[in-house]
Each structure stands twice: as structure tokens, then as C-alpha cells.
Amino acid sequence: MELDLEQYRRAHNLSYERLRQQLGLSSRRRAMAWATGETWPDADRLQRIFDVTEGEVTLTAMYQRRLKFLASLPRGTAEEHCLATG
Secondary structure, eight states, X not given: OOBOHXXXXXXXXXXXXXXXXXXXXXXXXXXXXXXXTSSOOOHHHHHHHHHHTTTSBOHHHHHHHHHHHHHHSOTTXXXXXXXHHO
């Protein structure tokens, strides 16, 4: 079963703080933003996610979560959000 980072977090009963620790991040907010699809991690961070989750989290699932988040934004704001958050 392919999981995105939020599904992985929930399946393993992890808080965002614990997820932050596992991923070696300095910010709980960043862990939450990646998990919810609000922002997209750089390639090296994606690899870290895949390594830490031992392949449970997949690129496809992460991308689908990101698209779902962008689709939830008010019409016409997704492009602005992407430019602002990278």
C-alpha cells in the first residue's frame, strides 16, 4: 500500500514533533507542511523521507497529496501559493 507522509504519520501514531525528529528537521511546522501537502520537499529531503519510512511513503502518494492540497485552495491562488512556498 502506498502512503503519503500524513497517512504514514497517522498509521504509526506519530505526532508532528516525532515526525520532525525522525526526519531530522529543525521545525515541526515544516514536517506538518510536508505531510499535508502545503509545501514540497527538495529532492534530498524526499530521499530522506523514503529512507526513514523504509519505502512506505512513495513519491506518487506524496504528489497526489500535494495536488489535493492545491486543489483545496481558492480558485486562482494555487499558482501564487506555489511561487510563495517553492
